[in-house]
Amino acid sequence: MKIFKLLSVCALVLSLGLVSCERDKIGYGDKENATGTLSFMQFDVETSTEIDIISRAATSATYNYVIRIFDANGDQVGDDYIYGQMPESIVLTTGTYSMSVQSQSNIPAAEFEAPVYGATVNNIVIEEDQTTDVGVITCRLINIKVSVAYNEAMQAVMGEDCQAIVEIGNGALTFAKGESQCGYFAAPEVSNAMTVKFSGTVDGNYATMTRAFTDVKAGQWRKINFIMTVNEEGDATFDVVVEDWCDEKELANNVDVSEEVIGPDPDAGEGEEQNPDAPKVIYKGGSVPTAPIVITDGMQLGFTISAPKGIAGLSVDIASDNADFKNDVLSMGISPIDLVNPSEAQISICNMFGLPYGSSLVGKTETAFDLSGAVTPLMGFPGTHSFTLKITDTEGNTTSTTIKMKVNA
DSSP: OOOOOOOEEEEOOOOHHHHOSSOOEEEOOOTTSOEEEEEOTTOEEEEEETTOOSEEEEOOOOSOOEEEEEOTTSOBOSSOEEGGGOOSEEEEESEEEEEEEESSSOOOSEEETOOOEEEEEEEEEEOTTOEEEOOEEEEEEOSEEEEEEEOHHHHTTBOTTOEEEEEETTEEEEEETTOOOOEEEOOOSSSEEEEEEEEEEETTEEEEEEEEEEEEOTTOEEEEEEEEEOOTTSOOEEEEEETTEEEEEEOSSEEEEEEEEESSOOOOOSSSOOOTTSOEEEETTBOOOSSOEEOOTTOOOEEEEEOTTOEEEEEEEEEESOHHHHHHTGGGOOOSEESSSOOHHHHHHHHHHTOOOSGGGTTOSEEEEEOHHHHHHHTTSOEEEEEEEEEEETTSOEEEEEEEEEEOO
């Protein structure tokens, strides 16, 4: 299945000053204790459906996002705030707080076309007689998106009674034949199990199938694809797999179910077990493809560097099979580029390609690595170009990822 246009970033850029010019200052401070001010003058909410990083589209903000403030013990301070009715500031007892923002108060266990976006900001420090500003908060999908599809061969022999029931946690949705809506499920755990139960008449025979998938996480789009194949003899088996057991049944055709994951990548790679906190590069919500990406002029090519433990070192090694590019650019000896501490010549290349650089990268857990700016310069050099990112985090974990781009002659 092809990757769809996945990222439509709805920038909910609201200046709270446009909401009210006469908002009150609300106080929760104890008169016997020192207090400080939490200011919302610079507070904006940005919502990102980060299932594919292709473009950013700004739309008018909605005012119904729910904001909650919690103290260091996890107890909520005051009542829920509504984004469009936020006070200008609030007075709090000195200490450390957190703030959550959600597009609605509660996340339904399972519901069609019901995405919920949210974010949590931790370590908001309130100091005595000081004002702490809340800046831009980016909300992302915090439930799990699921869709169900069938290939043409299977659709041709499916009866009207065919359905797929998807279960995650306490939520369950029935996807009837032809259902085109996406289901959204609450993610009760960081890593969840998803069960898919198919039943119905297939080519005149009543069939059932159950499959279980693990490591299902908030922010992912789980695409369930049922695929029918028939061998030359017309014989087939029907596998029903639930976690670690398998039951085989005879069926007129072989029906298989596969899953495509779009979103934070649960497939860390084949072979050895991967460290889930190891640095990685994300493309369109998943892994960077091993095959070269064919680029065209003006193409948007966004990647995200994720380092849950914080970036300690970041470099990029640029290579090419185009002789002119080697002579004109790489012959200057600028590669590999230390993006944290680049030389003046390397800064020129970073600016030309739009690469991030500087000591401000250190400690970041996520940063954009946008190669859109490299597309136009590379169009003049037909061939395959590679950008190999080496990322080291604060715990010494190092990963290397190569991004390949191809310019057709």
